[in-house]
Structures are given as C-alpha cells and as structure tokens.
Amino acid sequence: MRRICSLFLFAASLANAEAVDWLVTARYVVSMDANRRVIEHGAVAVEGQRIVAVGTEADLAHRYQPKQRLSRPDALIAPGLINTHTHAAMSLFRGVADDRRLQDWLENYIFPAEAKNLSPDFVRWGTRLACLEMLLSGTTTFTDGYYFEDVVAEAAKEAGMRGVLGETVIGFPVADAKTPADALALTEKFLIRFHDDPLITPAVAPHAIYTNTDDTLRAARALANKYNAPLLMHVSETKKENDDVLAKRGVSPVKALDAIGFFNGRTLIAHGVWLDDTDIAILKKHGTGVAHCPSSNMKLSSGAAPVIKMLASGINVGLGPDGPAGSNNDFDMFEEIDLAAKLQKLVTMDPQSLPATVALEMATISGARALGLDKEIGSLEPGKRADFITVSLGTPNAVPLYDVYSQMVYALKGSNVNDVMIDGKAVVVNRRVLTLNAPQIIAKAREYGEQVRRSLAK
Amino acid sequence: MRRICSLFLFAASLANAEAVDWLVTARYVVSMDANRRVIEHGAVAVEGQRIVAVGTEADLAHRYQPKQRLSRPDALIAPGLINTHTHAAMSLFRGVADDRRLQDWLENYIFPAEAKNLSPDFVRWGTRLACLEMLLSGTTTFTDGYYFEDVVAEAAKEAGMRGVLGETVIGFPVADAKTPADALALTEKFLIRFHDDPLITPAVAPHAIYTNTDDTLRAARALANKYNAPLLMHVSETKKENDDVLAKRGVSPVKALDAIGFFNGRTLIAHGVWLDDTDIAILKKHGTGVAHCPSSNMKLSSGAAPVIKMLASGINVGLGPDGPAGSNNDFDMFEEIDLAAKLQKLVTMDPQSLPATVALEMATISGARALGLDKEIGSLEPGKRADFITVSLGTPNAVPLYDVYSQMVYALKGSNVNDVMIDGKAVVVNRRVLTLNAPQIIAKAREYGEQVRRSLAK
Numbered sequence: 026m027r028r029i030c031s032l033f034l035f036a037a038s039l040a041n042a043e044a045v046d047w048l049v050t051a052r053y054v055v056s057m058d059a060n061r062r063v064i065e066h067g068a069v070a071v072e073g074q075r076i077v078a079v080g081t082e083a084d085l086a087h088r089y090q091p092k093q094r095l096s097r098p099d100a101l102i103a104p105g106l107i108n109t110h111t112h113a114a115m116s117l118f119r120g121v122a123d124d125r126r127l128q129d130w131l132e133n134y135i136f137p138a139e140a141k142n143l144s145p146d147f148v149r150w151g152t153r154l155a156c157l158e159m160l161l162s163g164t165t166t167f168t169d170g171y172y173f174e175d176v177v178a179e180a181a182k183e184a185g186m187r188g189v190l191g192e193t194v195i196g197f198p199v200a201d202a203k204t205p206a207d208a209l210a211l212t213e214k215f216l217i218r219f220h221d222d223p224l225i226t227p228a229v230a231p232h233a234i235y236t237n238t239d240d241t242l243r244a245a246r247a248l249a250n251k252y253n254a255p256l257l258m259h260v261s262e263t264k265k266e267n268d269d270v271l272a273k274r275g276v277s278p279v280k281a282l283d284a285i286g287f288f289n290g291r292t293l294i295a296h297g298v299w300l301d302d303t304d305i306a307i308l309k310k311h312g313t314g315v316a317h318c319p320s321s322n323m324k325l326s327s328g329a330a331p332v333i334k335m336l337a338s339g340i341n342v343g344l345g346p347d348g349p350a351g352s353n354n355d356f357d358m359f360e361e362i363d364l365a366a367k368l369q370k371l372v373t374m375d376p377q378s379l380p381a382t383v384a385l386e387m388a389t390i391s392g393a394r395a396l397g398l399d400k401e402i403g404s405l406e407p408g409k410r411a412d413f414i415t416v417s418l419g420t421p422n423a424v425p426l427y428d429v430y431s432q433m434v435y436a437l438k439g440s441n442v443n444d445v446m447i448d449g450k451a452v453v454v455n456r457r458v459l460t461l462n463a464p465q466i467i468a469k470a471r472e473y474g475e476q477v478r479r480s481l482a483k
Numbered sequence: 484m485r486r487i488c489s490l491f492l493f494a495a496s497l498a499n500a501e502a503v504d505w506l507v508t509a510r511y512v513v514s515m516d517a518n519r520r521v522i523e524h525g526a527v528a529v530e531g532q533r534i535v536a537v538g539t540e541a542d543l544a545h546r547y548q549p550k551q552r553l554s555r556p557d558a559l560i561a562p563g564l565i566n567t568h569t570h571a572a573m574s575l576f577r578g579v580a581d582d583r584r585l586q587d588w589l590e591n592y593i594f595p596a597e598a599k600n601l602s603p604d605f606v607r608w609g610t611r612l613a614c615l616e617m618l619l620s621g622t623t624t625f626t627d628g629y630y631f632e633d634v635v636a637e638a639a640k641e642a643g644m645r646g647v648l649g650e651t652v653i654g655f656p657v658a659d660a661k662t663p664a665d666a667l668a669l670t671e672k673f674l675i676r677f678h679d680d681p682l683i684t685p686a687v688a689p690h691a692i693y694t695n696t697d698d699t700l701r702a703a704r705a706l707a708n709k710y711n712a713p714l715l716m717h718v719s720e721t722k723k724e725n726d727d728v729l730a731k732r733g734v735s736p737v738k739a740l741d742a743i744g745f746f747n748g749r750t751l752i753a754h755g756v757w758l759d760d761t762d763i764a765i766l767k768k769h770g771t772g773v774a775h776c777p778s779s780n781m782k783l784s785s786g787a788a789p790v791i792k793m794l795a796s797g798i799n800v801g802l803g804p805d806g807p808a809g810s811n812n813d814f815d816m817f818e819e820i821d822l823a824a825k826l827q828k829l830v831t832m833d834p835q836s837l838p839a840t841v842a843l844e845m846a847t848i849s850g851a852r853a854l855g856l857d858k859e860i861g862s863l864e865p866g867k868r869a870d871f872i873t874v875s876l877g878t879p880n881a882v883p884l885y886d887v888y889s890q891m892v893y894a895l896k897g898s899n900v901n902d903v904m905i906d907g908k909a910v911v912v913n914r915r916v917l918t919l920n921a922p923q924i925i926a927k928a929r930e931y932g933e934q935v936r937r938s939l940a941k
Contacts, residue, residue: 119882120889124824124838158879323825324893326834354893355880360818366582367781371826376784380582421616422813424577424925425932431578435782435812440898467882474883 046449047071048091050082051415053101053429057389057404061382063429069102071411074223074449079405095451099419100443101429103385104404105165105187105412106358107392110257110295110316110345112171114151116158117142117473118350121481127263127325130351134481139172141480142473143200148173149180150469155349155356156184157461162357162439165412165447166392166402168293168316168345170230170257172201175215178225185452185460187412189293189396190219191230191257194245196237205231205241209248216252223448226398230257234278235266239285246287255291255397261304262296263327279304288313291397295345296321297335298328305331305338314341314395317387319364321347329372332365333379343392357439362388366434381434411449417441504907505529506549508540509873511559511887515847515862519840521887527560529869532681532907537863553909557877558901559887561843562862563623563645563870564816565850568715568753568774568803571627571635572609574616575600575931576808579939585721585783588809592939597630599938600931601658606631607638608927613807613814614642615919620815620897623870623905624850624860626751626774626803628688628715630659633673636683643910643918645870647751647854648677649688649715652703654695663689663699667706674710681906684856688715692736693724697743704745713749713855719762720754721785737762746771749855753803754779755793756786763789763796772799772853775845777822779805787830790823791837801850815897820846824892839892869907875899 047070054067056079068085070078078085122134148171159167166187169177174192181188192215193199194208202208212229219227229249231237237245249256261267261278270278279300282288288311295316300308308315317330335342344361346353362384369379393403401410416437418426423441426432445453452460505528512525514537526543528536536543580592606629617625624645627635632650639646650673651657652666660666670687677685687707689695695703707714719725719736728736737758740746746769753774758766766773775788793800802819804811820842827837851861859868874895876884881899884890903911910918 117883119885120894121885123886123889123893124835126834130834154879154882161879320825323829324834326828326832326836328832329829349894354889355896357880357896363818364822367778368829370784371781371787374784374786376584376588376782377582378784419925421612421619421921421925422815424612424928425575425935426929427577427579427932427936428581431581431812435581436578436807438813438815438896438898440896463879467877467879470882471884474885477883478885 042088042090045070045072045077045089045091047093047095047411048085048089049095049097049102049415049446051097051100051102052418054079054405055101055103055429055433056406057104057386058406067102069405069411069413071446071449074410076405076407076409076411078407095444097415097443100415100417101433102405102413102415103433104389104402105414105445105447106163106388107343107396107403108159108164108167108345108356108358109293109314109343109392109395110168110318110347111155111356112348112350113155113167113169113177114148114171115348115350116155117147117151117470118477120354121350121477123351123354125351135350138477138481139200142477143172145173145176147473148176150466150473152177152180153184153461153466154470156181156186157458157463157466159356160184160186160445160453160458161442161456162359163414163416163442163445164356164358165414165445168257168396170232172199175218178215178219182224183460185447185450187224187402187447189226189228189255189398191228193230193232194237194241195232196241205237209241209244213248216248216254220252226255226396227252228255228257233259233266234282235269242282242287243285246290250290253291255293257293257295259296260294261299264299267299277301277304279307283307293395296327296330298322298330300331300335302334305334305340309338309340314343316343316345316395317365318345318347318352319361319368321352323368324352329368332369333373336383341391341394342387343395344387358388359437359439362434381428381430384434385430412447414442415444417443500546500548503528503530503535503547503549505551505553505869506543506547507553507555507560507873507904509555509558509560510876512537512863513559513561513887513891514864515562515844516864525560527863527869527871529904529907532868534863534865534867534869536865553902555873555901558873558875559891560863560871560873561891562847563860563872563903563905564621564846565801565854565861566617566622566625566803566814566816567751567772567801567850567853568626568776568805569613569814570629570806570808571613571625572606572629573806573808574613575605575609575928576935578812579808579935581809581812583809593808596935596939597658600935601630603631603634605931606634608924608931610635610638611642611919611924612928614639614644615916615921615924617814618642618644618903618911618916619900619914620817621872621874621900621903622814622816623872623903626715626854628690630657633676636673636677640682641918643905643908645682645860645905647684647686647713647856649686651688651690652695652699653690654699663695667702671706674706674712678710684713684854685710686713686715691717691724692728692740700740700745701743704748708748711749713751715751715753717754718752719757722757725757735759735762737765741765751853754785754788756780756788758789758793760792763792763798767796767798772801774801774803774853775823776803776805776810777819777826779810781826783810787826790827791831794841799849799852800845801853802845816846817895817897820892839886839888842892843888870905872900873902875901
C-alpha cells in the first residue's frame with residue numbers, strides 16, 4: 026500500500042516538477058550557509074550557472090526534474106574551496122630552490138629564473154598545470170598575482186575555474202612591464218577586458234610596500250576603485266618587512282598604508298603575519314580581508330599570523346597555499362585547512378582554538394567574504410553560483426565518520442575529491458578533469474622544467 | 484654495430500646472470516644509504532626477504548635474472564616509511580571528539596569509549612583499517628602501543644606489515660588487564676610468542692610516568708632487557724606532565740626516569756616536546772630514540788619538540804602520526820615528513836633548519852635507528868629487508884622535478900604511493916592492497932562507528 030502511495034505521489038509530483046539542468050545527490054550536503062546546515066541524504070539542484078535549491082534528496086527529487094543527475098551516495102557535497110592567495114604559474118618552478126633564506130631564494134633563484142624563462146607560453150602552461158592540480162584537490166576559485174595575467178585568465182577560463190586575478194605591479198622591470206606605470210596600464214586593459222566575465226574577477230595587484238612607491242600604491246588604489254575591483258597585496262609577511270618600514274617611516278606597514286588611503290576600497294592582503302592589535306583594528310574598520318597562508322608562513326619561517334585575533338575582531342580571513350616554487354610546494358587546500366587549525370592550536374596552546382568548523386569556513390564562506398564575492402560563492406544556497414565539490418567518504422581514511430566537519434578538516438585529503446562543478450558545469454567527474462589535457466600538460470611541465478634547469482646552470 | 488654488441492653482451496650476461504625473485508626498476512632509486520645515493524634509472528634486486536643489490540637498471544638487468552619484474556619508469560623507489568609512534572586500532576575512534584582539551588578528550592570521550600567498546604574483535608578490525616590506510620600512504624613499519632596487542636600483531640602479519648608492538652601497561656584496570664602486573668604478564672607471553680618473528684618486534688610499553696609507579700617502570704625495563712626488546716613510552720608530551728613531575732619529584736620526567744635506570748637498554752620515547760638540554764644529554768648518553776609527532780603535538784597544543792637540538796646532539800629522531808582518535812586524524816607519514824620540516828622552520832625562524840633530506844631521514848633511516856632496527860630496515864642496501872615503496876612522479880603535483888628530496892617531502896602525497904613491498908613480498912600493487920579486503924574492512928569500521936556512537940550517547 027505504501028509503495029502504491031509513493032508511486033502515486035511520485036507520478037503526481039513529476040506532473041508539476043520543475044525542470045533543472047542538474048540534480049546532484051550525496052550522503053551529506055555541507056552547506057556552509059548561515060545556519061551551517063548539514064543535510065543527510067541531501068541534494069543540490071542546479072539551473073544554468075546557479076544553485077536553485079539545496080535540501081533533502083527526497084524533497085528535491087520530487088520538486089525537480091533534472092536533465093542530468095550525479096548520484097554520490099558515499100560522498101559529501103561541500104562548497105568549492107576558495108584559494109585566496111597563490112601564484113599559479115610558479116608551478117613550473119616547483120621546489121626549484123627549497124630550504125633557503127627568503128632573500129637568497131628570491132634574488133639568486135626565483136628572480137633570475139623568472140628573468141630567463143617567463144613568457145606568455147610559460148605562464149599559460151604553468152597556469153594549466155596549477156589548474157589541473159587545484160581542480161583535483163577541490164579548489165574552484167583561485168586568487169592569483171603574477172605576470173601576463175591576461176594569459177592566466179585565459180587558462181583559468183579554459184580550465185573552467187573561477188579566478189580573482191591581478192597583474193603584478195612591482196618597482197623593477199619585469200617580463201611584461203618595464204615600469205609600474207606600464208603594469209598599471211596593462212592592469213587597466215585587463216580590468217576592461219574581463220569586466221563582467223562570469224568566471225574572472227579582474228583585480229589590481231601591487232606586489233608589496235617595499236617594492237612599490239607610495240605614488241604607485243595610490244594609483245593602484247585609484248585604479249581599483251575606478252572599476253570597483255579588489256586590490257591585492259602582500260602585507261606584513263615577514264618581520265624584516267615590518268622592521269624596515271618601521272625604521273623608514275616609524276610605523277607598521279598597515280599604518281603606513283592606511284595613511285595613504287590604501288585600504289579605502291575592496292582590499293585583500295596576503296599573509297598579515299606581523300599584524301599588531303592596531304593594525305587589526307585598521308583592517309577591520311576598512312573591511313579588508315586577509316589571506317592566511319600557513320604552509321608558506323611555516324616553510325619560509327615568516328611566522329604564525331594572529332588568526333584568532335583577526336577572527337575575533339570580525340576580519341574575514343581566507344586561506345591560500347601561496348606559490349609552489351618554495352613556499353609550499355603544492356596547491357592543496359585540504360592541507361591548508363588542516364594546518365590552519367593545527368597552527369593556531371600550537372601558537373595559542375589551546376586545542377579549542379580554530380575548531381574544524383571555523384577552518385572550513387576560512388576555505389569557503391570567509392574566503393568568499395574576504396574577496397567580496399560572498400553573494401556569489403562560498404556556500405551552497407539558492408541563487409549562488411553552482412561551485413561545489415564531492416568528496417568521497419568510502420576510503421580507509423574517511424571511516425568511521427563521527428563529525429562531518431572534523432572528517433573534512435583533519436582526515437579527508439585533496440585526493441578524496443571525486444567531482445568538481447564550477448558555474449554549473451561539471452569540470453571534474455570521477456577525478457577526470459574534463460577541461461584539460463593532463464598528459465599534455467604534464468609533458469609540457471617537464472619540458473619547461475628542463476629549460477629552467479638549464480637557464481639556472483648558466 | 485652497437486646494437487649487436489649490446490645484444491651479445493646481454494646474451495653473454497644471461498649465461499651467468501644470478502636468479503632472483505624480483506627486479507624492481509624506476510626512474511630514481513632514493514637509497515637513503517650512508518652516501519645518500521640517488522640512482523637515476525635505478526633498480527633493486529630482491530631474493531627472498533632481502534635486498535641483494537641496488538644499482539642502475541642497466542647494471543642489475545645484466546647481473547640478475549628475476550622471476551618477477553616490477554617496472555616503474557615514471558616513479559621513484561624509496562625505503563618504506565617507518566612510523567615510530569601510533570595507536571593503530573584507535574582508527575575506529577577517528578575524530579570522535581576533536582578540538583577539546585586533552586583531559587576532557589581523554590576522560591570524557593576516549594577512556595569511556597574504550598571501556599565500553601574494546602574487545603579483541605574491535606582491535607582486530609581497527610588495526611586492519613589502520614594497516615589499509617598506512618599501506619596506501621607508504622608506511623611499511625609501524626610502532627604501536629595499545630591493548631590486545633597479540634591481536635594487533637596477528638592483524639599486522641595478516642596485512643604483511645612490519646610492526647614494533649607493545650601491550651600498554653597502565654595503572655588502572657583496562658579491557659585486557661586488571662593491573663599493571665597482569666599487563667606485564669601479558670607482555671611476557673607476547674615477547675615469547677613473537678620472539679624471532681620475521682615481521683613483528685615485540686616491545687614493552689608502559690603508558691607514561693604519570694600513569695605508572697616507579698616499581699612498574701623498573702619491572703618494565705627489566706622485562707624489556709630480559710628479551711632485549713625495545714621499551715616504548717610517552718615522555719614529556721605536555722607541559723602539565725613536566726610541571727607535575729617537577730612539583731612531585733623536583734626534576735624533569737627524563738631525570739626522574741634516569742634515576743630509576745629506565746633508559747638502561749633499548750628505549751624509544753614518544754613526543755619529548757618539553758625536553759631541556761640536560762634531558763637531551765641524558766637521552767643521547769643512553770642511545771634513547773625519540774618519536775617526533777608534529778601533527779599530534781600541534782593539534783593537541785602540546786608544543787613544538789626541540790628537534791633541531793636533538794638532531795644536533797646525535798639523537799635518532801623518527802616520526803609518528805600518533806593515534807587518529809583526536810591527535811591527527813590519520814596515519815599519513817607524508818604529512819608528518821612535510822610538517823616536521825615546516826614546524827622546525829617556524830619555531831627556529833630559520834628556513835634552512837630541518838631541510839628535506841633530514842626530514843626524509845627521520846621517516847626512514849633515523850626512524851630505523853631509533854627503533855634499533857637499522858641493520859634490517861630504513862635504507863635500500865644489500866642485505867637489508869626488502870621494505871620499499873614506489874611513488875608516482877607522473878601526477879600534476881609531481882612535476883616538474885628539480886630535486887627528488889624536495890619533491891618527496893614538500894610536494895608528493897601519500898596518495899602518490901603506487902606499490903609497497905615488505906619483507907620481499909608485494910603487498911600493494913597499483914594502489915591495490917593484496918593482503919586485505921578493503922570493502923569488508925570499511926564496512927566493519929562503519930559498524931563499529933555506529934556502536935561507539937551509541938555507547939557514548941548512553
């Protein structure tokens with residue numbers, strides 16, 4: 026009798042079921058919405074580029090008639106991970122000079138390697154390699170600062186990834202700009218070209234306070250505000266940066282930047298390792314976001330950022346792996362989530378600090394807020410872009426499962442990511458990246474590796 | 484002409500080529516021998532349980548005629564990773580109570596969960612799950628302290644894994660022993676039963692100085708020495724442990740233990756977070772090994788162990804993931820290697836401290852020395868046990884490759900492990916574990932998860 030009933034209800038429901046492009050179902054949906062809903066036997070309905078509904082499979086299966094179904098009964102669905110700071114094309118310099126002091130690493134390896142090797146083609150293949158790796162570890166949005174950023178944008182779109190991308194503005198001649206003015210001109214072209222792009226948010230990206238003049242930084246702020254674009258910059262990454270600015274100007278980098286109006290608009294600073302309480306108050310006042318990079322800060326001996334204080338003050342803190350050329354050396358956001366939690370537990374000596382839920386927030390909704398994109402991404406809610414991942418719960422490291430947040434943060438790996446949907450498109454299915462030619466990218470990466478090796482041997 | 488020549492040489496060589504069980508070839512062999520040889524286009528020849536030769540593929544292919552070949556032209560061969568501290572069967576408590584203070588976690592979750600759930604069957608399935616996860620992330624030897632340790636040994640042998648295993652001796656009634664005396668009696672049976680086992684090194688494992696009397700610790704030392712077994716114990720894990728011992732005895736745990744002769748024999752202490760210079764000198768004098776557990780020490784806010792000082796003093800330091808019930812929450816040695824390097828770079832503020840080579844040593848040859856097993860395992864050398872892994876170099880995170888140690892430590896993942904050989908047997912081939920029934924183990928782990936959840940709800 027119940028069977029007949031449910032069949033009747035099913036038939037009835039189909040009659041007025043709404044057509045959608047996708048119905049994706051899983052054992053759990055980790056929404057990261059305002060109520061932090063975790064829906065068991067959940068589903069996400071997608072129409073076009075956006076989520077139309079998030080609920081139980083039972084409910085959505087009746088309300089929607091999908092063109093395509095993705096059924097993952099032994100996985101969870103989570104918002105796509107948001108990388109708030111990296112240098113994607115540096116994938117081709119992965120581990121080229123590890124375990125060295127920052128200045129030695131930069132001046133004797135990275136800057137020469139870049140001077141001798143950078144080209145649009147290098148950046149295109151480096152970004153493709155990075156996208157391949159990011160997609161296979163669950164990243165759907167990445168925030169990048171490098172050179173030939175228009176090529177980075179083309180490669181990101183080709184990969185089907187969302188990017189917040191800024192052409193580096195730096196006070197010495199680089200591959201695609203002789204002067205900061207040239208770089209700002211390139212940036213404006215870039216802002217115009219990718220204005221209103223569904224995947225690319227063009228940004229303005231001065232490198233740092235110690236590699237740019239105040240005039241360049243003011244011009245960068247003005248340019249960002251002219252196009253309501255985010256301004257991205259490395260700030261207070263090392264003690265040396267803070268000490269040098271203090272010696273030169275008598276204040277911290279943040280106070281020096283505040284004095285020239287640098288934070289008056291959309292801003293995301295990377296690192297913020299050496300922020301003091303006044304700096305934090307200034308960033309909070311301006312709604313500036315912070316990209317926390319635990320792997321990079323540890324590997325380069327930069328220090329441990331005051332993340333707990335930043336979060337307590339209400340600053341939106343995201344996570345980033347930084348570049349793979351010596352800071353990390355990969356793009357795996359699962360490791361940054363895990364390490365962000367563990368690093369704060371160590372420095373505060375309190376195992377309750379930065380719990381799993383907060384660590385996952387940093388990689389999703391808080392990262393979206395830090396980028397000013399939280400109306401579009403960062404959680405699974407009707408109206409938002411359909412950017413999400415499925416993560417397998419059927420592997421040895423995933424069982425048993427007592428708490429879905431704990432499992433996601435401390436036990437699951439990038440390699441457990443099974444599928445990736447971005448902007449309503451299935452980009453990865455069963456760990457196959459549909460948008461990129463993996464064997465060709467890996468072969469090209471090796472060719473470039475040989476070229477870089479030869480260039481440094483000279 | 485050269486072709487004919489080489490064919491002739493090949494034919495000639497086969498005539499007096501030595502028969503062996505296995506010839507495993509790869510792009511690189513990372514030997515971790517005294518000269519830290521890295522052999523490009525290398526090979527390892529295996530006869531029975533042992534390595535008979537390590538060299539170039541060209542050389543060994545001429546000298547040996549193998550019954551079986553494993554060809555991995557796009558991978559590296561490295562010694563199997565050695566886990567020097569864990570509690571394998573706690574896999575069934577993975578993440579049962581995270582982000583809590585140690586005492587709350589132990590007294591309100593772990594001890595009650597153990598009291599209500601531990602049984603030989605629980606330990607068997609928990610250890611099987613742990614072995615499955617350890618094998619798939621490249622661990623060939625694990626060092627364990629738990630209950631029903633004879634069952635742990637049976638499960639390890641069934642999985643084909645090498646284990647240094649000790650029945651926990653602790654000052655309150657536990658599942659398999661009412662008193663420390665009962666636990667020591669069980670231990671002696673265990674030492675006799677697994678004496679001369681090819682895979683199992685039975686050990687004596689008092690839990691800690693704060694959970695055992697001096698008499699028990701003296702008896703444990705005497706028992707270990709009677710069978711020349713390693714003595715394993717948690718020492719100076721937390722500041723509280725050090726403060727309590729200091730308050731009670733006026734000295735550090737290491738000094739208190741030295742005073743009762745605890746270190747007079749094979750000893751491996753876990754953690755050693757709060758060791759001072761005198762403690763380090765005492766451990767060095769006795770040749771005591773230390774199991775460093777960076778993930779656990781960070782997650783539980785125990786602190787950062789003085790690893791650089793220990794290494795400088797010549798102490799053999801290995802790595803361990805600790806238990807997955809709240810300390811980690813997995814068994815991935817690749818993450819411990821990466822984190823060991825990054826943690827020391829952070830605490831010393833020197834990016835040159837604990838370079839990649841040293842981090843990999845800790846997970847291989849130094850770990851073997853810490854266990855007193857370096858004549859048998861820890862490097863790829865003729866005469867040693869054939870315990871090694873192949874790690875794929877063909878994945879996006881593995882290219883380009885500039886330095887094989889850097890790649891292994893900072894870029895490669897447990898999920899890149901492709902094959903595992905232990906004691907001359909192929910245990911994992913192409914990520915398939917040949918010795919264990921993965922689907923059955925995962926199903927059982929979930930059943931036990933439900934049982935544990937119900938037991939804690941009561």
